[in-house]
Amino acid sequence: MSVLVFAEGSEGQIKNSSLEAVSYAALLAEKLNGKAVATVIGSYTNEALSAIGKAGVTKVLHVADEKLAKPMAMPYASVLAEIAQRENAEVVLLPRSSLCDSIAGRLAKKLDASIATGVTELPDISSGFRVKKSIYTGKAYAWIELTSKVKILTLAKNAVAPMQKDSAISVEQLQISVPDGDMAARITQTEKATGDILLTEARIVVSGGRGLKGPENWHLVTELAKALGAATGCSKPVSDMNWRPHHEHVGQTGVKVSPDLYIAIGISGAIQHLAGVNTSKYIVVINNDADAPFFKAADYGIVGDAFQVVPKLIEAAKKLK
Ligand SMILES: Cc1cc2nc3c(=O)[nH]c(=O)nc-3n(C[C@H](O)[C@H](O)[C@H](O)COP(=O)(O)OP(=O)(O)OC[C@H]3O[C@@H](n4cnc5c(N)ncnc54)[C@H](O)[C@@H]3O)c2cc1C
Numbered sequence: 001m002s003v004l005v006f007a008e009g010s011e012g013q014i015k016n017s018s019l020e021a022v023s024y025a026a027l028l029a030e031k032l033n034g035k036a037v038a039t040v041i042g043s044y045t046n047e048a049l050s051a052i053g054k055a056g057v058t059k060v061l062h063v064a065d066e067k068l069a070k071p072m073a074m075p076y077a078s079v080l081a082e083i084a085q086r087e088n089a090e091v092v093l094l095p096r097s098s099l100c101d102s103i104a105g106r107l108a109k110k111l112d113a114s115i116a117t118g119v120t121e122l123p124d125i126s127s128g129f130r131v132k133k134s135i136y137t138g139k140a141y142a143w144i145e146l147t148s149k150v151k152i153l154t155l156a157k158n159a160v161a162p163m164q165k166d167s168a169i170s171v172e173q174l175q176i177s178v179p180d181g182d183m184a185a186r187i188t189q190t191e192k193a194t195g196d197i198l199l200t201e202a203r204i205v206v207s208g209g210r211g212l213k214g215p216e217n218w219h220l221v222t223e224l225a226k227a228l229g230a231a232t233g234c235s236k237p238v239s240d241m242n243w244r245p246h247h248e249h250v251g252q253t254g255v256k257v258s259p260d261l262y263i264a265i266g267i268s269g270a271i272q273h274l275a276g277v278n279t280s281k282y283i284v285v286i287n288n289d290a291d292a293p294f295f296k297a298a299d300y301g302i303v304g305d306a307f308q309v310v311p312k313l314i315e316a317a318k319k320l321k
Contacts, residue, residue, distance in 0.1 A: 001034040004089035005057065006080055008071070008097060009040060013048050015201055017095040017258075019055040019162035021155045025093045026056030026163065027122055034090070037061060039083050041068050041076055046171060053169035055162045060171045061087075068178070070187040073102035075178040081110035082176050084150070094154045097200070104154050113150035120159045137252055137275035157258030158279050193247055202231035204261045205280075207250055209235040209273075211266020211287065211306055215243040220310040221265060227317035233257065235267050251276035266306045269294025286310065 005025035007018040014022075022038055029036035038057045040049065043064055052060050063079055080103065084092050092107060094100035096118060108115040116131045120141070124130040129146045134156055199205065206225040208218065225232045232248060239249035250257055252275035262280035266287060267273060274297055277283065285298040288305050295301045302309050 001032065002087045002089045003029040003032065003034055003036045003091045003093060004080070004084050004087055005036060005038050005093040006076075006095070006100065006103070007038050007040050007052055007060075008095055008100060009042060009044060009048070010198065010201065012044060014040070014044070014051045015095065015097070016162065016203070017097060017155075017157050017201065019051060020157065020160050021093050021095040022052050022055035022057050023163045024122070024155050024160045025091075027160070028091060028093070031122060031125065032091070035059070037087050037089070039063065039080065041065075041079055042071070043069055046169075049169060049171055053167045054165055056165055056167075058167050058169050060169050061174050062171050063174050063176055065175065067183065070190065071099050072182075072185070072187060073099060073106060074185075075182040077103045077106035077110060078178045078182050079176045080107055083174070084111055090149060091151050091153060094152070096154050096157055100154055104152050108152045111150045111152070112148065113152045114146040114148040115152040116144045116146060117154040118156045119153045120156045134279070137256075138278040139275075156279060158260075158281055193245070197229070197231040199231045199233055199248065199250070199255050199257055202257070202259050204228050204230035204263070205233050205250075205257050205259045205277075206230045206263045206265070207233035207235070207267060207277075208238065208244075208265045209267030210237050211268075212238075212243075213266075217307070218243065220306065220314070223314050224263070224265075224310055224317065227314050227321065228261075228263075230261075230263075231259075235270075235273055264294055264298075265310060267294060268292050269297060 003025045007014050025036040036057045037059045038052045039061045041063045118133045119131045121132045135142045208221040233250040234244040234248045239246045252272040256276045258279040260281045262277050263284045282299045285294040285301045290303045
């Protein structure tokens with residue numbers, strides 16, 4: 001019996017959310033007395049793949065087909081289904097991402113499997129297979145019992161920390177042919193809208209709201225982000241007013257982020273904003289209104305004027321570097 005984990009990458013590197021999934025797979029395999037196997041699809045150097053060994057799984061199946069270099073749900077689901085069958089996988093684990101959300105349902109159909117998305121902990125296997133998952137954009141939890149032989153799980157971000165082991169990996173190159181129908185819609189070209197750090201993968205996010213008064217003050221957000229190596233985000237009204245591009249809008253109707261550190265500057269903390277940030281490990285709120293709702297969700301709060309507080313933080317962050 002094995003636990004198969006799909007490690008998704010970006011620009012030749014394994015994403016941090018995938019390393020979390022790899023570590024979860026290693027822990028789960030140990031719990032089930034099985035072995036964990038990782039699969040990557042696309043072009044990766046052995047150095048990039050070594051991150052998977054550090055995260056706890058030493059067997060890596062690499063499908064380096066040029067046709068599959070760009071991520072696509074249909075052919076990736078076919079490849080993963082075939083590997084799952086070859087490896088006799090009883091659990092197939094994917095990180096949480098828009099690609100993996102699309103793959104997971106297709107995979108469940110192909111493998112006649114049950115599925116639970118956004119799993120937050122290792123399953124309870126004392127009687128059956130019960131997983132805890134986050135629901136209502138993180139405001140509640142549900143426990144799901146999976147009874148089919150094969151189970152598909154997607155892992156919520158920040159559910160486990162990636163392990164830091166020193167294990168060497170064994171990489172097996174695989175050729176898997178995919179049905180022509182899977183390639184009927186292909187990505188032929190991609191272009192970055194921004195050269196900045198990817199918001200969904202960033203370890204630190206600095207976000208600004210209407211409290212910053214206007215786009216001319218955004219240097220406070222970008223300078224702090226630069227000093228911390230962070231991505232930048234914003235509240236919805238900020239992108240609606242075109243102070244910032246729409247792809248930076250964080251929240252229920254925007255991007256959902258799960259960084260280690262989320263710094264909110266001049267954002268009130270409306271429920272729709274919190275829905276996009278409430279799985280962050282630590283939240284720091286800077287707001288001049290001590291009654292701003294965001295403080296209730298914060299791990300650390302600074303009650304103060306952003307125009308006075310943020311320059312001091314930038315200075316301190318630069319010194320730390
Ligand atoms: C269906 C629906 C979906 C929505 N989806 C989203 C979403 O995905 N994301 C989202 O963000 N919003 C969303 N909203 C909007 C949301 O309800 C809030 O209106 C919005 O988040 C408020 O943005 P804000 O905090 O930037 O602005 P405000 O509510 O105006 O808050 C500004 C804050 O800045 C503080 N401030 C002012 N001056 C300073 C200063 N000098 N220093 C420090 N602090 C200062 C104020 O005290 C205040 O708390 C949605 C709303 C609806 C109805």
